[in-house]
Amino acid sequence: MRSTIVFAMAATLLGLVKASPLQSRYxxxxxxxxxxxxxxExxxxxxxLMRVSVALKQSRFEELERHLYEISDPDHARYxxxxxxSEIHSLVAPSAESQDLVRAWLEEHVHPSTISSSPAGDFLTFTLPVSSIEKLLDTKYSVYRHEDGSKLIRTDEWKLPxxxxxxxxxxxxTTSFIRARPQSKTFLNVPGSVGCRPEPYKGPSGGGVDQVCNASAVTPLCLRTLYGTVNYKPRAAGRNQIGLAxxxxxxxxxxxxAIYLSTYRPDAVKGAQEFRQISIxxxxxxxxxxxxAQLRAGTGIEGALDVETMIGISYPTPLLAWATGGDPPFTPDADNPTVDNEPYLTWVNYVLEQDFVPQVISNSYEDNEQTVPHSYASVVCQQFAQxxxxxxxxxFGSGDGGVGGVQPGGSCLSNVNNRTAFIPLFPSTCPYITSVGATVGFKPEVAAYDPKNKFASGGGFSNYFPQPKYQREAVEEYxxxxxxxxxxxxxxxxxxxxxxxxxGVNYTIIWNGTLRLVDGTSASTPAMAGIFALLNDxxxxxxxxxxxxxxPWxxxxxxxxxxxxxxxxxxGCNTSGFPATEGWDAVTGFGTPRFDKLLKAVGL
Structure with missing residues (x-):
């Protein structure tokens, strides 16, 4: 026992000694x-004050990735x-050397009692004034104003020993200018609806798509009929859950x-009070x-679309809704910038610490990949893999600007060389998540485009992440x-x-007590989540x-x-963009689901 302790101490000291004066320079x-x-500005x-997260190198991520692909491959014995x-923590825990060296550095600038660690030890988090963080990273932060008037504190370069x-x-x-933006396009001028409760289109009970679907106001009954879930009765509610972020x-x-469900799915109206909410x-x-101010900003439109669509399709499957803000709390005004955490990293790290997580999670947010530093995108993506x-x-929704980015009419200019380029979106470019595009029309469905607001279903190819093996054949054919x-x-x-x-076009929602219509992959994504939740059921x-x-499946x-x-x-980008074709394509993927075929595909 004594020899083991001596050896461990020697190893730690050796690791610290490695930091010679030359190596310790920034x-x-x-x-x-x-x-x-x-x-x-x-x-x-x-x-x-800013809450800072330091991500340490995970010692065995490649092994985690191998496990992930084996358990997700329907032909593998471990499927x-x-x-x-605990198995995941053992795979991503940093080496003792990494933990010792990074902590020794941090404790020169941060009191040890204020540093919190993730369960696996791969993230160390603390709060410091900007002036102290500048010394920690030998950098200079600035206030940056976005063209919409909002502000961030960021830097374009940082250093380490x-x-x-x-x-x-x-x-x-540090260098991440990500602005997690909901992928929804909203029309507020619904004829006869402003200030009034909705008078829904009601098709005959048991009718087909022609009878229950109205392209100008899409309801849960339409979606459930279109994709074949309308007669499915969930049997595993509770053991099976669904989440939204x-x-x-x-x-x-x-x-x-409650207004929405009482109008469009009365048997699910209890879901309005039953869904759980967690603040992060x-x-x-x-x-x-x-x-x-919230009304002017449309706050809650995206949230209404998500929760109303998901309960409308998957009820009585329990729903959990997370709300991730900034930390520490900060109220922006005309003169003060927003000091916020990176929302994806904050959310996923919290969820990874929970004992139980819903089996399907819908995210309706994206940003242009080029606004996200490669290091940040890689770290978040690896957390999604866990x-x-x-x-x-x-x-995740695939975006609302076609090949032009998160917004119709995007600049379509590369940050690298200032040349015209198609702009991929993150997190859709992460290989460990499923990206959902949008369609319009019933017979047949076509790739979504709405001339009223230039919404076009997004698609593209990452500049950060290589093409995963599971999709190589399908993409090569395309x-x-x-x-x-x-x-x-x-x-x-x-x-x-x-x-x-x-x-993904003309979804009905209730927002601020009245009817609105919404387009977007923010609509198609919660709908798809609801369908997969029923398949899991x-x-x-x-x-x-x-x-x-x-x-992989x-x-x-x-x-x-x-x-x-x-x-x-x-x-997008003044082009027709990637076309929909037979087989997989970079605008609708493999197309739209049919529940009876999904049941057959999983052997039920």
């Missing part, structure tokens, strides 16, 4: 060009054998949800009426079909998205594991359960 760890939508106020939390470069993956907030001020209002980093779960390995299906069209505008070898699609009720990470066998979409395109 060297640039990361530089990221400021997105053109931001303009430097001033030096950052030194007293402003469905999802990993436990040389001996720590191999042990630290990223430190944030809100970020930075978005809300889920129970009163609006001071995220708002308020049920108070919106303030005038969640997927636990048996969770993580869905590239052979479209040939050299647009070849100079995107990275053919990148992770391609979306993976599948669902209807069927699996659980038959004693089977849930689907977990969908993509989808590209190998699940694709047969989807209706191919072969018309339309991901319009």
């Amino acid at each position: 060297v640039v760890k990361e530089t990221h060009r400021v997105p053109r939508e931001f303009t430097r 001033s030096d950052a106020p030194g007293h402003a 469905g054998q999802h990993l436990s939390t 040389l001996h720590l470069h191999e042990h630290v993956r990223t430190v944030q907030p 809100n970020y930075l001020g978005e809300l889920n209002n129970r009163s609006d949800t 980093a001071n995220g708002s779960i308020s049920q108070a009426p919106n303030t005038p 969640l997927s390995a636990r048996g969770v299906s993580i869905l 590239l052979d079909t479209i040939g050299d069209q647009f070849s100079r505008l995107y990275n053919k070898s990148g992770r391609a998205y979306p993976d599948l699609a669902a209807y 069927a699996l659980i009720s038959h004693g089977r594991p849930t689907l977990g990470f969908l993509n 989808l590209y190998k066998k699940g694709r047969k359960a989807f209706t191919d979409v072969t018309s339309g395109s991901a319009i």
Whole structure:
């Protein structure tokens, strides 16, 4: 025993000795060009507090990735054998050397009692004034104003002692200008609806799509009929759950949800009061009426779309809604910048610490990949891999600007060389999540485009993440079909998205007590989440594991359960964008689901 202790102490001392004066000198760890939508305004106020996360190198992530692909491959002997939390922690825990060296450095600047650690030890988090963080990272923070008037405190470069470069993956907030934006386009001028409760279109009971669907106002009955879930009766509610994520001020209002469900799905109206809400980093779960400022900003429109669509499709499957804010709390005004945490990292790290997580989670937020530093994107993506390995299906909307980014009319200019390019979106470019595009029309469905607001379903190819093996064959077939069209505008070898699609135009919602219509992959994504939640319900009720990470199954066998979409395109950047074709395509993936075929595809 004594010899073991002596050896451990010697190893620790050896690791610390490695940091020679030359190695301890600060060297640039990361530089990221400021997105053109931001303009430097001033030096950052030194007293402003920021909550900083230091991501340490995970010792065995490659092994975790191997496990993930094995348990997600329907032809592998381990299919469905999802990993436990303790198994994941053992795979991602940093080496003792990494932990000792990074802590020794931090404790020169931060009191040890104020540093919190993730369960696996791969994240160390603390709060400091900006002036202290500048010393910690040998950098200078500035206030940057976005073209919409909002502000952030960020830097375009930060440093670490040389001996720590191999042990630290990223430190944030630093160079990330990500603005998690909901992918929904809203019309507020619904004829006869403003100030009034809705008078819904009611098709005959048991009718087909022609009888129950109205393209000008899409309801849960329409979606359930279109995709074949209308007669399915959930049997595993409780054991099976569904989740949604809100970020930075978005809300889920129970009163609006109750009005919606009483109108469009009366048997599910209890769901308005039953869904759980959890606040992360001071995220708002308020049920108070919106303030005038919130009404002007449309706060709660995205939240209404998510919660009303998901309960409308998957009830009585229990719903959990997270609201992730900034930490520490900060109230922006005209003169003070917003000091916030990176929302995806804050959310996923919290969820990874929980004993139970809903088996399907819908995220309706994206940002242009080029606004996200590669280090940050990689860290968040690897955290998603951990969640997927636990048996969770993580869905993200593929974007509303076609090939042009998160917003119609985006600049379509690369941050790297200032040339015209298709702009991929993160997190859709992460290979460990499932990206959902949007369609419009019933017979047939086509890739979504709405001329009223220029909404076009997003699709593209990552500039950060290589194309995963599971999709290589399908993507190669697509590239052979479209040939050299647009070849100079995107990275053919990148992770391609979306993976599948669902209807995404003219969804009915209730917001602020009245009827609104919403377009977006923010609509198709919660709808798809609801459908997969029902499929998991069927699996659980038959004693089977849930689907977990969908993509390996989808590209190998699940694709047969989807209706191919072969018309339309991901319009953007003054081009027609990627076209829908037979087979997988970069605007609708494998197409839209059919529940009876999904049941057959999973062997039920």
